[in-house]
Amino acid sequence: MTFSSFSDMGFAIIDISELQHISKIREAIVNHLASQFSLTNCDPEHFLNNFHINASIHDDVAANAMILDLIRGISGNYDFSTSIYESITPYLDELIGPDVMSQKNNNIVYQYPGSNRFSELHTDYPTNSEFEVVSWVPLVNCFGSKSFYLVPLSDSIDLVSRFKDRQYASWDDYKASCLSKAVHVEVNYSQCILFWTGLIHGSLINETNESRWFLNARYKSLFAPFGQHDPLTYYKPLRYSALTRIALSSK
Numbered sequence: 001m002t003f004s005s006f007s008d009m010g011f012a013i014i015d016i017s018e019l020q021h022i023s024k025i026r027e028a029i030v031n032h033l034a035s036q037f038s039l040t041n042c043d044p045e046h047f048l049n050n051f052h053i054n055a056s057i058h059d060d061v062a063a064n065a066m067i068l069d070l071i072r073g074i075s076g077n078y079d080f081s082t083s084i085y086e087s088i089t090p091y092l093d094e095l096i097g098p099d100v101m102s103q104k105n106n107n108i109v110y111q112y113p114g115s116n117r118f119s120e121l122h123t124d125y126p127t128n129s130e131f132e133v134v135s136w137v138p139l140v141n142c143f144g145s146k147s148f149y150l151v152p153l154s155d156s157i158d159l160v161s162r163f164k165d166r167q168y169a170s171w172d173d174y175k176a177s178c179l180s181k182a183v184h185v186e187v188n189y190s191q192c193i194l195f196w197t198g199l200i201h202g203s204l205i206n207e208t209n210e211s212r213w214f215l216n217a218r219y220k221s222l223f224a225p226f227g228q229h230d231p232l233t234y235y236k237p238l239r240y241s242a243l244t245r246i247a248l249s250s251k
């Protein structure tokens, strides 16, 4: 799959060219968790994959508390939207241009094997803008039910339109139709998935024996319409073009 597939499929899996921005965050996550759970700090991939075993995370209350503490612990030093942006700038430049707004808050998706807290299928638009792109950055290699699924562009548009026309007898019916068209993405650490907010997507119960770890962030042009989120609390300006800087300074 190449980046040109974004136009046809609504998503692309890309190789991260400036991985150091992501590896610094991954290292900070491992260091924080090793310290909080008194664990030996080892190879990040191995540490994160087996974290549920070594830290005894076997219920969603413990998982949630761990993630909240982790985000609090590293957010003073790391801004995920900026780091992800810097790791894949040419791709985001091509999609949204040089004037960029991003999601404000740091977000980590964690799911230990067997957790029922999977992401039910949905689209991010219209809660998010239809002029917005989502980045998913895995911190471990993800495959099968440890990963996510996406429904390609034309199928997503068709399925959402049929759903609005009440052509499905039940949610289960609709979900079965979506899953029959879904692509279960295989994505490794050092890669990133970029996808349009209108794509149907979700995850399954993680039935592998490894933990799922993803960062995510969303980006739109500074001048593109917002979705339904409160713009002041959800987004922040990330980058201005030279022209926009001049225009803003002249006010």
Ligand SMILES: [Fe+2]
Binding pocket: 122, 123, 124, 201
């Ligand atoms: Fe989503």
